Amino acid sequence: MAADRGEERRRIAWRCRRGMLELDLLLQGFLRRGYDDLTAEERESFLTLLEFPDNPLLEVLMGRQEAVEPEIARVVRKIRSAAAA
Amino acid sequence: MNVERRKFDALIIGAGGGGLRAALQLARADAQVAVVSKVFPTRSHTVAAQGGVNAALANVLPDNWHWHMFDTVKGSDYLGDQDAIEYMCRAAPKAVYELEHAGVPFSRLENGRIYQRAFGGQSQDFGGEQAARTCAAADRTGHAILHTLYQQNIRARTHFFDEYFAIDLIRDREGYVLGALVMSIESGECLLIEAKATLIATGGAGQLFRTCTNALINTGDGIAMAMRAGVPAQDMEFFQFHPTGIAGKGMLITEGARGEGGYLINREGERFMERYAPHARDLASRDVVARAIATEVREGRGCGPEGDHVLLKVDHLGEEVVAKRLPGIRELALTFLHIDPAKEPIPVYPTAHYTMGGIPTNRFGQVVAPVRHGPEEPVPGLYAAGECACVSVHGANRLGGNSLLDIIVFGRAAARHIVGFLQENRYHRPLERESVERALEHRARWDRKGKGEPVAEIRRELRKVMEEHCGVFRDQQVLSEGLDKVKALAERLQEAVISDHSRIFNTARVEAMETENLMDLALATVTSALARTESRGAHSRIDFPERDDENWMKHTLCFADGRLDYKPVRTRPLTVDPFPPKPRVY
Numbered sequence: 001m002a003a004d005r006g007e008e009r010r011r012i013a014w015r016c017r018r019g020m021l022e023l024d025l026l027l028q029g030f031l032r033r034g035y036d037d038l039t040a041e042e043r044e045s046f047l048t049l050l051e052f053p054d055n056p057l058l059e060v061l062m063g064r065q066e067a068v069e070p071e072i073a074r075v076v077r078k079i080r081s082a083a084a085a
Numbered sequence: 086m087n088v089e090r091r092k093f094d095a096l097i098i099g100a101g102g103g104g105l106r107a108a109l110q111l112a113r114a115d116a117q118v119a120v121v122s123k124v125f126p127t128r129s130h131t132v133a134a135q136g137g138v139n140a141a142l143a144n145v146l147p148d149n150w151h152w153h154m155f156d157t158v159k160g161s162d163y164l165g166d167q168d169a170i171e172y173m174c175r176a177a178p179k180a181v182y183e184l185e186h187a188g189v190p191f192s193r194l195e196n197g198r199i200y201q202r203a204f205g206g207q208s209q210d211f212g213g214e215q216a217a218r219t220c221a222a223a224d225r226t227g228h229a230i231l232h233t234l235y236q237q238n239i240r241a242r243t244h245f246f247d248e249y250f251a252i253d254l255i256r257d258r259e260g261y262v263l264g265a266l267v268m269s270i271e272s273g274e275c276l277l278i279e280a281k282a283t284l285i286a287t288g289g290a291g292q293l294f295r296t297c298t299n300a301l302i303n304t305g306d307g308i309a310m311a312m313r314a315g316v317p318a319q320d321m322e323f324f325q326f327h328p329t330g331i332a333g334k335g336m337l338i339t340e341g342a343r344g345e346g347g348y349l350i351n352r353e354g355e356r357f358m359e360r361y362a363p364h365a366r367d368l369a370s371r372d373v374v375a376r377a378i379a380t381e382v383r384e385g386r387g388c389g390p391e392g393d394h395v396l397l398k399v400d401h402l403g404e405e406v407v408a409k410r411l412p413g414i415r416e417l418a419l420t421f422l423h424i425d426p427a428k429e430p431i432p433v434y435p436t437a438h439y440t441m442g443g444i445p446t447n448r449f450g451q452v453v454a455p456v457r458h459g460p461e462e463p464v465p466g467l468y469a470a471g472e473c474a475c476v477s478v479h480g481a482n483r484l485g486g487n488s489l490l491d492i493i494v495f496g497r498a499a500a501r502h503i504v505g506f507l508q509e510n511r512y513h514r515p516l517e518r519e520s521v522e523r524a525l526e527h528r529a530r531w532d533r534k535g536k537g538e539p540v541a542e543i544r545r546e547l548r549k550v551m552e553e554h555c556g557v558f559r560d561q562q563v564l565s566e567g568l569d570k571v572k573a574l575a576e577r578l579q580e581a582v583i584s585d586h587s588r589i590f591n592t593a594r595v596e597a598m599e600t601e602n603l604m605d606l607a608l609a610t611v612t613s614a615l616a617r618t619e620s621r622g623a624h625s626r627i628d629f630p631e632r633d634d635e636n637w638m639k640h641t642l643c644f645a646d647g648r649l650d651y652k653p654v655r656t657r658p659l660t661v662d663p664f665p666p667k668p669r670v671y
């Protein structure tokens with residue numbers, strides 16, 4: 001189980017590699033500070049967010065556009081607050 | 086050779102705009118095409134290109150390809166190859182219309198034609214009035230192009246290997262490139278993709294520098310791979326920097342901030358640009374501002390605990406002006422620094438943006454290298470396009486709007502040439518064991534266990550050394566020290582290990598191989614920069630401030646072992662008269 005979790009985390013880490021530096025910094029920063037504290041449901045929302053194409057993802061994470069689902073909006077807030085650390 | 090094999094007509098390494106444009110052309114010509122990409126294709130760095138694509142459509146102001154050609158040659162500081170530049174500028178309108186027909190939603194004028202905006206470096210009538218040459222799909226042109234090309238490739242049945250990392254090219258004794266060894270990042274398994282023709286389209290290498298605008302994926306893998314296969318890297322000393330990126334992070338703070346009245350200060354609070362450019366001050370040209378910032382930091386007047394940046398002040402403009410006229414900058418500062426630029430200054434440092442150098446190619450996308458007869462002998466079966474290639478249409482500096490043009494024009498040109506090559510080379514050539522073994526050994530190197538330094542630390546130091554010793558401030562001493570330091574890091578990398586040896590999604594192994602690639606490119610970059618004793622375009626030497634056309638109007642070729650060679654600039658266009666070198670003033 002522990003090994004599976006490591007695997008899953010590495011898979012997600014690679015999917016946080018994006019086409020734009022802004023997204024890399026936001027997502028990699030969050031992986032280091034914040035991701036591990038998410039609840040199981042919040043992790044699901046985070047995975048949904050990672051499925052967004054780069055440009056819409058940037059819009060949401062930069063706060064230019066509100067995420068429609070409240071669960072996703074909550075994860076977005078957590079990512080943003082981890083960003084400047 | 087215990088490795089799974091697959092056969093295709095053509096292999097494309099990299100799924101940005103250049104790779105996908107080529108793949109589409111090939112798939113439509115009924116070739117069997119494999120595209121290998123280390124991330125999901127629509128997450129390639131092309132998505133970050135906001136500006137647009139240049140083409141002399143004359144939809145807004147008078148224009149023609151010949152003026153576009155003049156601007157590009159001048160912008161290249163006369164290091165661009167004029168045959169390739171003529172080809173690109175003539176092909177531009179067709180390339181844009183093809184994208185339009187493929188479905189790219191270009192912004193429109195009221196009459197329905199494609200809207201074109203004015204950009205720096207664009208002129209009418211060979212250096213006259215401002216031209217308007219850039220076609221854009223709002224502020225997400227790269228994104229629109231990439232997604233459109235991806236969808237069209239799915240329709241054309243291009244075969245995608247997503248999340249596969251290319252390790253090395255396979256080459257036989259006669260010099261033919263027969264494909265590549267790649268690795269599934271998910272399973273860690275190797276796969277040998279045999280192809281009659283291979284196109285490298287892996288983008289630039291901004292990650293060479295600590296502060297850069299490039300995504301983490303931009304580690305120049307394809308250029309390093311070509312070097313390991315015996316091809317030199319061309320003109321690597323030419324790297325485009327932007328004077329103001331967010332310090333330690335890299336994102337661009339546009340000139341708009343200084344245009345609106347923002348200014349730079351050092352740790353003493355001094356408006357230092359007054360010393361470097363008494364008249365233009367903070368609005369001096371990009372290279373002057375970038376060098377001034379680097380000089381302040383080098384001379385101990387940098388800000389912050391490490392003294393490694395300067396500050397950009399816009400707080401005196403007031404909250405309303407900042408919110409209204411600089412919303413993008415405000416947003417970046419709020420998100421990444423948690424500071425409001427209307428209240429606090431922004432830490433900035435020059436940020437690396439674009440790799441002008443790369444794999445030498447001709448205007449057909451064929452990789453060319455000095456082998457036996459002359460400096461530009463095609464490497465059979467090997468092609469390159471886009472930022473990883475050096476055609477060279479950008480020469481010593483790239484114009485805004487020409488990078489998206491480069492990828493679509495030369496992605497298409499390479500594919501057209503490959504179609505002809507496939508007609509003449511109908512069968513896969515036999516693989517030679519040694520070449521495959523060598524690639525497999527390269528992959529196995531990171532299975533080594535035991536004691537050693539972590540790779541991540543070496544990568545971090547490399548980027549810092551490159552920034553300090555091969556960034557915007559260059560002279561003999563700084564560069565020689567830089568070369569020694571990079572060589573020392575390269576030796577340390579030989580002994581480094583990774584602690585994770587799992588197979589599945591072993592990102593540490595991928596990052597180690599990326600670091601090897603960056604190391605090879607760093608050596609080529611510093612070596613080339615140290616040798617070029619002149620200032621031209623983006624390569625600016627404090628000790629040799631002038632352009633030296635007599636001795637240096639030539640391309641640098643740097644081999645993997647550090648050996649340098651040179652070849653002349655192609656100053657003869659295809660059909661028009663050459664543009665002879667002139668002082669480059671704007």
